[in-house]
Amino acid sequence: MSEFLRGESAGTAQRPGLRGKLPSRLKRNDAAPAGGGKTNFLHAHPAHLMSRKLTVVTSLRLKVKTEGYAWLAAAAAEVNQVWNWANTTCHKAAYPFVGSGKWLSAYDLDGLCVGASECFEHIGSDTIQRVNAEFATRRKQFKKSRLRWRVSRGAKRSLGWVPFKPAQLKRKGKSLRFSGKAFRVFEQDLLEEVTWKSGCFAQDAVGDWWLCLPVEKTREQTAAARESVGLDLGLQEAVATSDGDKLEAGHFYRHIEQTIALAQRRGHKHRAKRLRRTAARRRNDALHKYSRKIVDRYQTILIGDVTSLQLSKTRMTKFALNAGWGMLKTQLQYKGQQAGRSVRIVKESNTTRACSSCKALTGPTGLDMLAVRIWVCSECGDTHDPDINAARNILSAGRCPPSIRGNESSPRAVPPSQTSIDARLRVGALTVAA
Numbered sequence: 389m390s391e392f393l394r395g396e397s398a399g400t401a402q403r404p405g406l407r408g409k410l411p412s413r414l415k416r417n418d419a420a421p422a423g424g425g426k427t428n429f430l431h432a433h434p435a436h437l438m439s440r441k442l443t444v445v446t447s448l449r450l451k452v453k454t455e456g457y458a459w460l461a462a463a464a465a466e467v468n469q470v471w472n473w474a475n476t477t478c479h480k481a482a483y484p485f486v487g488s489g490k491w492l493s494a495y496d497l498d499g500l501c502v503g504a505s506e507c508f509e510h511i512g513s514d515t516i517q518r519v520n521a522e523f524a525t526r527r528k529q530f531k532k533s534r535l536r537w538r539v540s541r542g543a544k545r546s547l548g549w550v551p552f553k554p555a556q557l558k559r560k561g562k563s564l565r566f567s568g569k570a571f572r573v574f575e576q577d578l579l580e581e582v583t584w585k586s587g588c589f590a591q592d593a594v595g596d597w598w599l600c601l602p603v604e605k606t607r608e609q610t611a612a613a614r615e616s617v618g619l620d621l622g623l624q625e626a627v628a629t630s631d632g633d634k635l636e637a638g639h640f641y642r643h644i645e646q647t648i649a650l651a652q653r654r655g656h657k658h659r660a661k662r663l664r665r666t667a668a669r670r671r672n673d674a675l676h677k678y679s680r681k682i683v684d685r686y687q688t689i690l691i692g693d694v695t696s697l698q699l700s701k702t703r704m705t706k707f708a709l710n711a712g713w714g715m716l717k718t719q720l721q722y723k724g725q726q727a728g729r730s731v732r733i734v735k736e737s738n739t740t741r742a743c744s745s746c747k748a749l750t751g752p753t754g755l756d757m758l759a760v761r762i763w764v765c766s767e768c769g770d771t772h773d774p775d776i777n778a779a780r781n782i783l784s785a786g787r788c789p790p791s792i793r794g795n796e797s798s799p800r801a802v803p804p805s806q807t808s809i810d811a812r813l814r815v816g817a818l819t820v821a822a
């Protein structure tokens with residue numbers, strides 16, 4: 389549980405001297421014999437998992453202060469010129485009037501525009517090379533000789549984008565320096581003592597500019613307190629866990645929809661865009677908090693294999709896409725990977741129909757039955773909440789083969805509450821041992 393994790397981090401923080409002298413692996417080995425008879429609890433959470441450090445790349449997104457907007461807009465117009473030049477050049481090279489065509493690479497494009505930076509006031513050759521590289525990547529990705537034109541002006545203009553190489557962006561006092569221009573960003577202290585990779589300045593639909601920087605960070609992998617959890621991605625509650633925990637992400641932003649509709653009817657385009665951004669941020673925030681909670685709490689995370697694409701073809705589209713399943717899945721996967729968890733996708737057939745207690749297919753079926761909030765199994769008489777029941781089925785479907793401790797060997801599902809009690813006892817023993 390989270391207390392366990394907090395205790396863990398507090399413990400290491402209180403002993404900086406020890407940490408400084410000994411490598412963390414050694415310290416773990418010293419701690420293990422002290423546990424005495426409790427060593428089998430340590431087997432449950434292998435020591436190598438507890439002390440492993442992992443370098444991960446996360447991206448920072450910092451808002452640029454408004455005084456830089458005009459300069460960035462001008463630079464973005466120049467980037468668009470480079471992009472459009474690359475677009476036409478590549479197309480001409482691929483389909484020439486005579487002879488056979490050539491598929492230009494980013495390297496070829498760089499060679500063709502040597503010295504072009506002299507024609508531009510804002511961007512330099514590094515940015516031009518990054519544009520060429522990005523163009524070549526996207527063209528390969530979409531398998532097209534010509535991509536969409538980037539438009540700098542008018543109602544259909546593209547959102548601004550100015551890429552750069554790591555060396556182009558430098559710290560200078562309280563601001564950042566890029567291509568001869570000083571920028572200030574909000575939350576600049578996040579940039580202290582980090583090394584960044586190639587990033588970009590990007591504009592959002594509202595018109596604000598953001599500095600997007602991939603940075604390397606080291607994360608320590610710790611063991612979670614509880615063992616495993618099944619997650620059912622549903623419509624009514626966005627997610628339900630096999631422990632009976634639910635996330636209703638929708639209510640954080642659904643009421644904004646009416647305000648958006650009103651703003652659109654009145655022709656307040658800018659306000660509508662702003663509201664849409666607010667809604668997206670709230671949903672993101674809720675999903676991030678939820679996925680962090682799950683990853684901190686459980687060691688094995690099992691997710692149903694339902695995709696929002698399947699349901700988006702039905703009349704449930706709006707709810708399916710609103711619930712943000714794709715985002716939650718991605719977040720669980722990368723956060724789980726960084727924390728050393730096992731995140732698995734489990735086949736979801738019959739998980740809504742089967743009773744999680746007796747496995748009889750007595751539950752409600754079909755899309756219309758999604759309205760059912762509670763049902764009673766006709767075989768064993770248990771009362772179920774459909775979402776939690778499905779999550780429990782997913783958990784039992786994804787259970788791994790019997791472990792050393794043997795508490796998972798029964799073919800029937802172990803009731804999740806029992807597992808969590810075990811985990812709590814184990815945590816108690818662990819903290820006593822420590």
Ligand SMILES: [Zn+2]
Nearest residue numbers: 743746765768
């Ligand atoms: Zn039953």
